[in-house]
Amino acid sequence: MNLTHAHLADGRDIFFFDDEPRERTVEDPREITRPEGGNEMRFDPFLQEWVAIAAARQNRTHLPSSDQCPLCPSTPERASEIPQAQYDVAVFENRFPSFRGDEPVPADLLSTSDAEQEAAGLVQPGSGRCEVVCFTDDHTSQLAQATTTRMRTVVDAWAARSEALLQMPGVEQVYCFENRGEEIGVTLHHPHGQIYGYPFITPRTRRILDSAESYRQRRDSDLFADVLAAEQAEGSRIVRRTEHWTAFIPAWARWPVELQIWPNRPIERLPELTEAERDDFAELYLDMLRRGDRLFSGRLPYISGWQQAPRSASQGLMRLHCQLFSIRRAENKLKYLAGSESGMGVFINDIAPEEMAQRLRDLAEDAADPAAADPAAAGTASTEEEA
Structure with missing residues (x-):
């Protein structure tokens, strides 16, 4: 390094x-x-x-x-x-x-x-x-x-x-x-x-850990592994799958655009990634960003972040993953967190996850072609097989 x-x-x-x-x-x-x-x-x-x-x-x-x-x-x-x-x-x-x-x-x-x-x-x-x-x-x-x-x-x-x-x-x-x-x-x-x-386990992570622990006790299985296997088997919400990663829109997506990128093997934190996994993610992530920039007019406003295991988390409960989401729901419309979302924490999504996944899949050719992409989205072409 x-x-x-x-x-x-x-x-x-x-x-x-x-x-x-x-x-x-x-x-x-x-x-x-x-x-x-x-x-x-x-x-x-x-x-x-x-x-x-x-x-x-x-x-x-x-x-x-x-x-x-x-x-x-x-x-x-x-x-x-x-x-x-x-x-x-x-x-x-x-x-x-x-x-x-x-x-x-x-x-x-x-x-x-x-x-x-x-x-x-x-x-x-x-x-x-x-x-x-x-x-x-x-x-x-x-x-x-x-x-x-x-x-x-x-x-x-x-x-x-x-x-x-x-x-x-x-x-x-x-x-x-x-x-x-x-x-x-x-x-x-x-x-x-x-x-x-x-300095503490964040509320979102605490709920994920509690859910994973409950699932382990009830099903004697790994929640992350089972969800990933189910998404890969169903297929309609997968945007792209590579040797080391799977990018998909979760069935329960809260945001108009909500992409999750999971490693195909159980990893808890970023430092555990191999050289090959890091290389693969770098190419895949740029591909996803460029597709996002072609969804609507102009660059996609987004928040993207890594969920990784806290220091004190029990072994095997958390799987490292990247979540990217946007408040844009149409060319000239934003998703505002109003009464239900802000007041009660109950999200209402205006776009079916399957529809958004299909739209992102359809952008593969443009995203891979710097000449066709937005000026902000030039770069290396994507070569992996699409889902």
Whole structure:
């Protein structure tokens, strides 16, 4: 792995992952300190969930002009968050983190607190870690435009940082994700994602683990393996299957576009991926991004992230998988989380998963042909057999 580790002027870590071996000298000339405002966590006794309070984030950079982008390379005239004139993939500690601190959440917190404390909302000091992942130094690019070599470097960065964060005190679960599009709520246009090191098991993951454990007890079987086998056998919701991965729209999809990409063998975390699995995913993922960009007019706004096993999860309950979903449901329509979704947590999907899977399958030829694809979607052609 072509990795350089350095520090920014205020002490934060920065890591450079290069496509090819490269010698780097990193010096941050800025006179900066970390923003004031501590991080705190408060416990919701009704939903049994933690809420992060991060007041400093209110002052984070919001949609700056391109010449003021903090993720572009530094120049002699302006020092950015990345003190290099050029980079491939850069990862650094977020200056405005949602989670920050190295004090783990006590496992026995509920049993050691009394009723009065729990009813008032338990409070813990901020913990965890947040990092920013820059996919390219080209401000006007998109991840869908990346070469397979660059995409593979991104996969390696995700895996390396997941492994490192899981070894840090105060980190229980690692989530690598990307938000794309102003419709989603991005505050920086430069192609980038984030990595959250949560100090607890997130609510979604907790429910998945509970469901997998219940299924194991009731069926004496692996929920992930059985769902994957059922999808592969049924076939109508599979978008593409390769040697190592299966991309499909789940039967229970909540979002208009909701793609899940699962490894064909049981893997719990990103660092466990083999070289061949990483190569295969890099090509498959770019193919899926390019198909998504041709679904509607313009680039698809999306959230994409990796679900991987928390540090304390029981062996064999979780299978690593990538979930990509979009709020766009038509050329000029977005899926808003209104009364039922936001108020009660009950989703209503306007597009049948089988229909969306077919639409994505039909885009294979265009997605594989750079001349026919959206200008944002040029790259290596897909060669695997379609489902």
